[in-house]
Amino acid sequence: MKSGNVQHLNEEQLIQSVVDASDLPDAVQAHLAECGRCLAGKNSFELEMKTLSQKAEQFAPQPQRRIILPAIKTKKPFWNLLDWRNLIAAAVTVAAVFILVWGTHLVHHPSEPGAENLTADMAESKKLMTEVNTLVDNALPPFYLVLSGEKNAGSDEEFYQFLIPTIEEKT
Amino acid sequence: MAPSDNTTTTPDAAAQLVALVNQARTGNRSALARLADQFHQEIFRMVFYRIRSREDAEDIAQDVFLKAFQKISSVKEAAKFRGWLFSIALNRIRDFQRKKRFRSLFKKDDEHIESHPTEKTGSEQPEALAQVLQKDFWRQVGLILEKLPTMEREVFLLRFFDHLSIKEIAGALKKNESTVKTHLYRALAKFKKEPAMRQLLNEIIR
Numbered sequence: 001m002k003s004g005n006v007q008h009l010n011e012e013q014l015i016q017s018v019v020d021a022s023d024l025p026d027a028v029q030a031h032l033a034e035c036g037r038c039l040a041g042k043n044s045f046e047l048e049m050k051t052l053s054q055k056a057e058q059f060a061p062q063p064q065r066r067i068i069l070p071a072i073k074t075k076k077p078f079w080n081l082l083d084w085r086n087l088i089a090a091a092v093t094v095a096a097v098f099i100l101v102w103g104t105h106l107v108h109h110p111s112e113p114g115a116e117n118l119t120a121d122m123a124e125s126k127k128l129m130t131e132v133n134t135l136v137d138n139a140l141p142p143f144y145l146v147l148s149g150e151k152n153a154g155s156d157e158e159f160y161q162f163l164i165p166t167i168e169e170k171t
Numbered sequence: 172m173a174p175s176d177n178t179t180t181t182p183d184a185a186a187q188l189v190a191l192v193n194q195a196r197t198g199n200r201s202a203l204a205r206l207a208d209q210f211h212q213e214i215f216r217m218v219f220y221r222i223r224s225r226e227d228a229e230d231i232a233q234d235v236f237l238k239a240f241q242k243i244s245s246v247k248e249a250a251k252f253r254g255w256l257f258s259i260a261l262n263r264i265r266d267f268q269r270k271k272r273f274r275s276l277f278k279k280d281d282e283h284i285e286s287h288p289t290e291k292t293g294s295e296q297p298e299a300l301a302q303v304l305q306k307d308f309w310r311q312v313g314l315i316l317e318k319l320p321t322m323e324r325e326v327f328l329l330r331f332f333d334h335l336s337i338k339e340i341a342g343a344l345k346k347n348e349s350t351v352k353t354h355l356y357r358a359l360a361k362f363k364k365e366p367a368m369r370q371l372l373n374e375i376i377r
Contacts, residue, residue, distance in 0.1 A: 015359045019352050020337060045363065049331045051376040056312065056332050059305045061225045063215040067207040067236045069200060 007031075009038045017042045018049070185250065192249035195240070203240050210253070211236070214260050217333045221264050223309050231267055235260045254342035257335060261325070261343060308375065315371045323358040326351055 009017065009032060016024055017032060021042075024032070032038050138145065188209075194202035214235055219228040238259050246255055316324050329340045337355075341348045361368050 011363060012360075015356055015363055018359055019356050023352065045359075048362075048372060048376055049359075052312075052372065053331050053334070055308060055375065056220060057216065059308045060216045060219050063211060063229055063232065064225075065229050065233070067211050067233060069203050069207065070237050070240050 008035060014041050018045055188252065189249040192246060192252045196244050207236050210256055214256065217260055218264060220328060220332050222267065231263050235263050251342055254339040258343040311371055311375050315368060318368060319358055319361065323354045326354040327358040330355055
Protein backbone atom coordinates (compact mmCIF):
# COMPACT_ATOMS: atom_id res chain seq x y z
CA MET A 1 0.00 0.00 0.00
CA LYS A 2 1.28 3.40 -0.85
CA SER A 3 0.59 6.96 0.17
CA GLY A 4 1.97 9.14 -2.59
CA ASN A 5 5.34 7.63 -3.57
CA VAL A 6 6.16 6.05 -0.20
CA GLN A 7 4.86 2.73 1.08
CA HIS A 8 2.92 2.56 4.33
CA LEU A 9 4.79 1.13 7.29
CA ASN A 10 4.78 -2.64 7.48
CA GLU A 11 4.29 -4.46 10.79
CA GLU A 12 8.03 -4.64 11.55
CA GLN A 13 8.46 -0.93 10.94
CA LEU A 14 5.42 -0.19 13.07
CA ILE A 15 6.91 -2.17 15.96
CA GLN A 16 10.25 -0.49 15.36
CA SER A 17 8.56 2.90 15.54
CA VAL A 18 7.26 2.01 19.00
CA VAL A 19 10.70 0.84 20.13
CA ASP A 20 12.49 3.91 18.76
CA ALA A 21 11.20 5.82 15.75
CA SER A 22 14.55 7.52 15.25
CA ASP A 23 16.04 4.19 14.16
CA LEU A 24 13.76 4.09 11.10
CA PRO A 25 15.13 5.32 7.76
CA ASP A 26 14.55 9.04 7.14
CA ALA A 27 11.99 8.45 4.38
CA VAL A 28 9.95 6.15 6.64
CA GLN A 29 10.13 8.67 9.48
CA ALA A 30 8.92 11.40 7.14
CA HIS A 31 6.08 9.19 5.98
CA LEU A 32 5.10 8.36 9.55
CA ALA A 33 4.95 12.07 10.38
CA GLU A 34 2.60 12.73 7.49
CA CYS A 35 0.51 9.58 7.13
CA GLY A 36 -2.47 9.56 9.47
CA ARG A 37 -3.10 5.87 8.98
CA CYS A 38 0.45 4.77 9.92
CA LEU A 39 0.51 7.18 12.84
CA ALA A 40 -2.83 5.82 14.03
CA GLY A 41 -1.43 2.26 13.83
CA LYS A 42 1.59 3.27 15.88
CA ASN A 43 -0.50 5.22 18.40
CA SER A 44 -2.95 2.36 18.74
CA PHE A 45 -0.18 -0.10 19.62
CA GLU A 46 1.35 2.38 22.06
CA LEU A 47 -2.04 2.94 23.62
CA GLU A 48 -2.41 -0.80 24.25
CA MET A 49 0.90 -0.78 26.10
CA LYS A 50 -0.04 2.35 27.98
CA THR A 51 -3.39 0.90 29.05
CA LEU A 52 -1.64 -2.25 30.24
CA SER A 53 0.78 -0.12 32.25
CA GLN A 54 -2.01 2.02 33.71
CA LYS A 55 -3.95 -1.07 34.76
CA ALA A 56 -0.83 -2.44 36.40
CA GLU A 57 -0.46 0.78 38.38
CA GLN A 58 -4.14 0.71 39.27
CA PHE A 59 -3.97 -2.87 40.54
CA ALA A 60 -0.68 -2.47 42.38
CA PRO A 61 -1.03 -1.89 46.13
CA GLN A 62 0.40 1.13 47.90
CA PRO A 63 3.40 0.75 50.16
CA GLN A 64 2.35 0.96 53.80
CA ARG A 65 5.73 1.42 55.45
CA ARG A 66 8.00 4.41 55.13
CA ILE A 67 11.63 3.98 54.17
CA ILE A 68 13.92 3.95 57.18
CA LEU A 69 17.12 5.86 56.55
CA PRO A 70 20.40 4.18 57.49
CA ALA A 71 22.33 5.48 60.48
CA ILE A 72 25.17 7.70 59.32
CA LYS A 73 28.60 6.59 60.42
CA THR A 74 30.97 9.54 60.53
CA LYS A 75 34.67 8.95 60.87
CA LYS A 76 36.04 10.91 63.90
CA PRO A 77 39.51 12.37 63.51
CA PHE A 78 42.17 11.10 65.94
CA TRP A 79 42.33 14.28 68.05
CA ASN A 80 38.62 13.95 68.79
CA LEU A 81 39.58 10.94 70.91
CA LEU A 82 41.65 13.20 73.17
CA ASP A 83 38.77 14.94 74.93
CA TRP A 84 38.68 15.02 78.77
CA ARG A 85 36.23 12.13 79.14
CA ASN A 86 38.38 9.78 77.10
CA LEU A 87 41.50 10.86 78.99
CA ILE A 88 39.84 10.24 82.37
CA ALA A 89 38.65 6.85 81.20
CA ALA A 90 42.16 5.97 80.03
CA ALA A 91 43.68 7.07 83.37
CA VAL A 92 41.16 5.05 85.37
CA THR A 93 41.86 2.00 83.23
CA VAL A 94 45.62 2.29 83.69
CA ALA A 95 45.17 2.71 87.48
CA ALA A 96 42.90 -0.32 87.64
CA VAL A 97 45.39 -2.45 85.72
CA PHE A 98 48.24 -1.27 87.97
CA ILE A 99 46.29 -2.05 91.17
CA LEU A 100 45.31 -5.45 89.82
CA VAL A 101 48.87 -6.41 88.89
CA TRP A 102 50.32 -5.08 92.16
CA GLY A 103 47.63 -6.78 94.27
CA THR A 104 48.25 -10.09 92.56
CA HIS A 105 51.97 -9.75 93.22
CA LEU A 106 51.30 -9.14 96.94
CA VAL A 107 49.09 -12.20 97.22
CA HIS A 108 51.75 -14.45 95.74
CA HIS A 109 54.65 -13.00 97.86
CA PRO A 110 53.19 -12.01 101.28
CA SER A 111 56.60 -11.43 102.99
CA GLU A 112 60.33 -11.70 102.38
CA PRO A 113 62.00 -14.72 104.09
CA GLY A 114 63.86 -13.71 107.29
CA ALA A 115 67.16 -15.17 108.70
CA GLU A 116 65.34 -17.52 111.10
CA ASN A 117 63.33 -19.02 108.34
CA LEU A 118 66.48 -19.47 106.30
CA THR A 119 68.25 -21.43 109.10
CA ALA A 120 65.22 -23.66 109.59
CA ASP A 121 65.06 -24.30 105.87
CA MET A 122 68.74 -25.22 105.76
CA ALA A 123 68.42 -27.63 108.69
CA GLU A 124 65.43 -29.27 107.03
CA SER A 125 67.35 -29.59 103.78
CA LYS A 126 70.30 -31.15 105.60
CA LYS A 127 68.03 -33.68 107.29
CA LEU A 128 66.45 -34.53 103.99
CA MET A 129 69.83 -35.01 102.32
CA THR A 130 70.89 -37.39 105.15
CA GLU A 131 67.81 -39.50 104.54
CA VAL A 132 68.50 -39.51 100.84
CA ASN A 133 72.12 -40.60 101.36
CA THR A 134 70.98 -43.43 103.70
CA LEU A 135 68.61 -44.64 101.04
CA VAL A 136 71.34 -44.48 98.39
CA ASP A 137 73.62 -46.71 100.61
CA ASN A 138 70.88 -49.25 101.22
CA ALA A 139 67.34 -48.84 100.09
CA LEU A 140 65.96 -51.68 102.27
CA PRO A 141 64.48 -50.79 105.68
CA PRO A 142 66.35 -52.18 108.77
CA PHE A 143 63.81 -55.01 109.32
CA TYR A 144 64.41 -56.40 105.83
CA LEU A 145 68.15 -56.13 106.28
CA VAL A 146 67.95 -58.66 109.17
CA LEU A 147 65.90 -61.05 107.07
CA SER A 148 68.12 -60.81 104.06
CA GLY A 149 71.26 -61.27 106.13
CA GLU A 150 72.67 -58.02 104.94
CA LYS A 151 73.07 -56.78 108.53
CA ASN A 152 76.57 -57.65 109.83
CA ALA A 153 77.22 -59.40 106.55
CA GLY A 154 80.79 -58.04 106.39
CA SER A 155 81.94 -59.77 109.62
CA ASP A 156 80.70 -63.30 108.92
CA GLU A 157 83.93 -64.78 107.46
CA GLU A 158 83.04 -68.30 108.55
CA PHE A 159 79.91 -68.22 106.46
CA TYR A 160 81.88 -67.24 103.35
CA GLN A 161 84.48 -69.85 104.12
CA PHE A 162 81.71 -72.39 104.25
CA LEU A 163 80.31 -71.30 100.91
CA ILE A 164 83.63 -70.96 99.11
CA PRO A 165 86.33 -72.98 100.83
CA THR A 166 89.97 -72.13 100.13
CA ILE A 167 92.03 -74.41 97.87
CA GLU A 168 94.42 -75.48 100.70
CA GLU A 169 91.56 -76.97 102.69
CA LYS A 170 90.37 -78.98 99.68
CA THR A 171 93.75 -80.59 99.26
CA MET B 172 2.64 9.77 21.22
CA ALA B 173 6.38 9.82 21.66
CA PRO B 174 8.05 6.56 22.65
CA SER B 175 9.53 8.10 25.74
CA ASP B 176 6.45 10.05 26.79
CA ASN B 177 6.48 8.72 30.34
CA THR B 178 10.19 8.98 30.85
CA THR B 179 10.79 12.57 29.84
CA THR B 180 11.44 14.87 32.76
CA THR B 181 11.54 18.62 32.69
CA PRO B 182 14.99 20.21 32.81
CA ASP B 183 14.07 21.74 36.17
CA ALA B 184 13.15 18.37 37.66
CA ALA B 185 16.33 16.81 36.26
CA ALA B 186 18.46 19.62 37.68
CA GLN B 187 16.69 19.32 41.02
CA LEU B 188 17.35 15.57 41.12
CA VAL B 189 21.04 16.09 40.32
CA ALA B 190 21.30 18.67 43.12
CA LEU B 191 19.53 16.35 45.52
CA VAL B 192 21.79 13.41 44.67
CA ASN B 193 24.87 15.60 45.06
CA GLN B 194 23.68 16.70 48.51
CA ALA B 195 22.93 13.11 49.47
CA ARG B 196 26.45 12.10 48.44
CA THR B 197 27.83 14.44 51.08
CA GLY B 198 25.76 12.67 53.72
CA ASN B 199 22.90 15.18 53.87
CA ARG B 200 20.10 13.23 55.60
CA SER B 201 17.40 15.60 54.45
CA ALA B 202 18.42 14.97 50.83
CA LEU B 203 18.40 11.22 51.46
CA ALA B 204 14.91 11.46 52.93
CA ARG B 205 13.66 13.44 49.95
CA LEU B 206 15.17 10.94 47.52
CA ALA B 207 13.47 8.12 49.43
CA ASP B 208 10.14 9.95 49.27
CA GLN B 209 10.55 10.64 45.57
CA PHE B 210 11.40 7.10 44.50
CA HIS B 211 9.82 4.90 47.16
CA GLN B 212 6.53 4.26 45.42
CA GLU B 213 8.19 3.73 42.06
CA ILE B 214 10.66 1.18 43.41
CA PHE B 215 8.01 -0.55 45.52
CA ARG B 216 5.76 -0.91 42.46
CA MET B 217 8.64 -2.08 40.30
CA VAL B 218 9.40 -4.83 42.82
CA PHE B 219 5.73 -5.73 43.20
CA TYR B 220 5.33 -6.17 39.41
CA ARG B 221 7.96 -8.86 39.53
CA ILE B 222 7.20 -10.75 42.73
CA ARG B 223 3.52 -9.88 43.26
CA SER B 224 3.63 -9.89 47.06
CA ARG B 225 3.12 -6.62 48.94
CA GLU B 226 4.95 -7.69 52.10
CA ASP B 227 8.00 -8.91 50.20
CA ALA B 228 7.94 -5.84 47.96
CA GLU B 229 8.03 -3.58 51.05
CA ASP B 230 10.99 -5.47 52.48
CA ILE B 231 12.89 -5.46 49.22
CA ALA B 232 12.19 -1.75 48.61
CA GLN B 233 13.58 -0.95 52.08
CA ASP B 234 16.60 -3.07 51.34
CA VAL B 235 17.14 -1.30 47.99
CA PHE B 236 17.19 2.13 49.63
CA LEU B 237 19.49 1.00 52.43
CA LYS B 238 21.92 -0.39 49.89
CA ALA B 239 21.61 2.68 47.68
CA PHE B 240 22.23 5.14 50.52
CA GLN B 241 25.21 3.15 51.78
CA LYS B 242 26.77 3.29 48.32
CA ILE B 243 25.53 6.68 47.17
CA SER B 244 29.02 8.13 47.20
CA SER B 245 29.89 5.71 44.38
CA VAL B 246 27.34 7.29 42.01
CA LYS B 247 29.54 8.87 39.36
CA GLU B 248 26.85 10.77 37.49
CA ALA B 249 23.96 12.11 39.53
CA ALA B 250 21.81 12.19 36.38
CA LYS B 251 21.99 8.39 36.22
CA PHE B 252 20.72 7.94 39.76
CA ARG B 253 17.34 6.55 38.72
CA GLY B 254 18.83 3.87 36.47
CA TRP B 255 21.36 3.02 39.17
CA LEU B 256 18.57 2.65 41.74
CA PHE B 257 16.70 0.32 39.41
CA SER B 258 19.82 -1.78 38.85
CA ILE B 259 20.12 -2.24 42.64
CA ALA B 260 16.43 -3.20 42.77
CA LEU B 261 16.89 -5.72 39.96
CA ASN B 262 19.78 -7.33 41.82
CA ARG B 263 17.75 -7.51 45.05
CA ILE B 264 14.84 -9.09 43.18
CA ARG B 265 17.17 -11.66 41.61
CA ASP B 266 18.56 -12.51 45.05
CA PHE B 267 15.05 -12.83 46.45
CA GLN B 268 13.89 -15.10 43.62
CA ARG B 269 16.98 -17.26 43.92
CA LYS B 270 16.41 -17.69 47.68
CA LYS B 271 12.73 -18.36 47.08
CA ARG B 272 13.51 -21.08 44.55
CA PHE B 273 15.95 -22.65 47.01
CA ARG B 274 13.41 -22.51 49.85
CA SER B 275 10.69 -23.98 47.63
CA LEU B 276 12.77 -27.15 47.32
CA PHE B 277 12.06 -27.84 50.98
CA LYS B 278 8.42 -26.77 51.01
CA LYS B 279 5.22 -28.50 50.08
CA ASP B 280 3.49 -27.64 46.81
CA ASP B 281 0.53 -25.88 48.46
CA GLU B 282 2.88 -23.52 50.32
CA HIS B 283 4.59 -22.69 47.04
CA ILE B 284 1.31 -21.72 45.39
CA GLU B 285 0.35 -19.61 48.38
CA SER B 286 3.44 -17.48 47.93
CA HIS B 287 1.80 -15.53 45.07
CA PRO B 288 -0.74 -13.42 46.92
CA THR B 289 -1.73 -10.01 45.65
CA GLU B 290 -3.12 -8.53 48.83
CA LYS B 291 -3.99 -9.78 52.28
CA THR B 292 -7.61 -9.85 53.28
CA GLY B 293 -8.63 -7.46 55.98
CA SER B 294 -11.07 -4.74 56.84
CA GLU B 295 -8.85 -2.04 55.30
CA GLN B 296 -8.47 -3.91 51.99
CA PRO B 297 -10.55 -3.21 48.88
CA GLU B 298 -13.87 -4.91 48.51
CA ALA B 299 -14.14 -8.52 47.50
CA LEU B 300 -14.96 -7.79 43.85
CA ALA B 301 -12.02 -5.44 43.47
CA GLN B 302 -9.81 -8.10 45.02
CA VAL B 303 -11.02 -10.70 42.56
CA LEU B 304 -10.41 -8.33 39.64
CA GLN B 305 -7.00 -7.51 40.96
CA LYS B 306 -6.07 -11.15 41.41
CA ASP B 307 -7.36 -11.98 37.95
CA PHE B 308 -5.41 -9.11 36.40
CA TRP B 309 -2.12 -10.24 37.90
CA ARG B 310 -2.81 -13.85 36.94
CA GLN B 311 -3.29 -12.78 33.32
CA VAL B 312 -0.24 -10.53 33.37
CA GLY B 313 1.69 -13.48 34.77
CA LEU B 314 0.49 -15.65 31.88
CA ILE B 315 1.60 -13.06 29.32
CA LEU B 316 4.98 -12.49 30.93
CA GLU B 317 5.62 -16.22 31.19
CA LYS B 318 5.53 -16.39 27.42
CA LEU B 319 8.50 -14.03 27.12
CA PRO B 320 12.12 -15.09 27.63
CA THR B 321 13.76 -13.55 30.72
CA MET B 322 15.61 -10.74 28.97
CA GLU B 323 12.67 -9.72 26.77
CA ARG B 324 10.37 -9.77 29.79
CA GLU B 325 12.72 -7.61 31.84
CA VAL B 326 13.23 -5.06 29.08
CA PHE B 327 9.47 -4.95 28.40
CA LEU B 328 8.67 -4.40 32.08
CA LEU B 329 11.32 -1.72 32.49
CA ARG B 330 10.12 0.12 29.40
CA PHE B 331 6.34 -0.04 29.70
CA PHE B 332 5.62 -0.76 33.37
CA ASP B 333 8.47 1.16 34.99
CA HIS B 334 8.69 3.84 32.28
CA LEU B 335 12.46 3.84 31.95
CA SER B 336 14.04 5.23 28.80
CA ILE B 337 16.12 2.98 26.55
CA LYS B 338 19.24 4.65 27.92
CA GLU B 339 18.20 4.07 31.53
CA ILE B 340 17.34 0.42 30.78
CA ALA B 341 20.76 -0.06 29.18
CA GLY B 342 22.36 1.40 32.32
CA ALA B 343 20.26 -0.68 34.71
CA LEU B 344 20.89 -3.94 32.85
CA LYS B 345 24.48 -3.07 31.92
CA LYS B 346 23.79 -3.77 28.24
CA ASN B 347 24.24 -1.52 25.25
CA GLU B 348 21.27 0.35 23.85
CA SER B 349 21.02 -1.64 20.61
CA THR B 350 20.79 -4.91 22.62
CA VAL B 351 17.99 -3.41 24.70
CA LYS B 352 16.15 -2.29 21.55
CA THR B 353 16.50 -5.74 20.01
CA HIS B 354 14.98 -7.42 23.08
CA LEU B 355 12.21 -4.85 23.23
CA TYR B 356 11.47 -5.29 19.54
CA ARG B 357 11.19 -9.08 19.96
CA ALA B 358 8.89 -8.72 22.95
CA LEU B 359 6.62 -6.26 21.13
CA ALA B 360 6.60 -8.43 18.02
CA LYS B 361 5.19 -11.28 20.12
CA PHE B 362 2.47 -8.99 21.47
CA LYS B 363 1.64 -7.88 17.96
CA LYS B 364 1.89 -11.16 16.07
CA GLU B 365 1.21 -14.13 18.35
CA PRO B 366 -2.55 -14.80 18.57
CA ALA B 367 -2.37 -16.18 22.14
CA MET B 368 -0.52 -13.08 23.34
CA ARG B 369 -2.90 -10.76 21.51
CA GLN B 370 -5.89 -12.52 23.01
CA LEU B 371 -4.48 -12.24 26.51
CA LEU B 372 -3.60 -8.60 25.97
CA ASN B 373 -7.10 -7.85 24.69
CA GLU B 374 -8.63 -9.60 27.69
CA ILE B 375 -6.53 -7.56 30.06
CA ILE B 376 -7.05 -4.13 28.53
CA ARG B 377 -10.68 -4.51 27.40
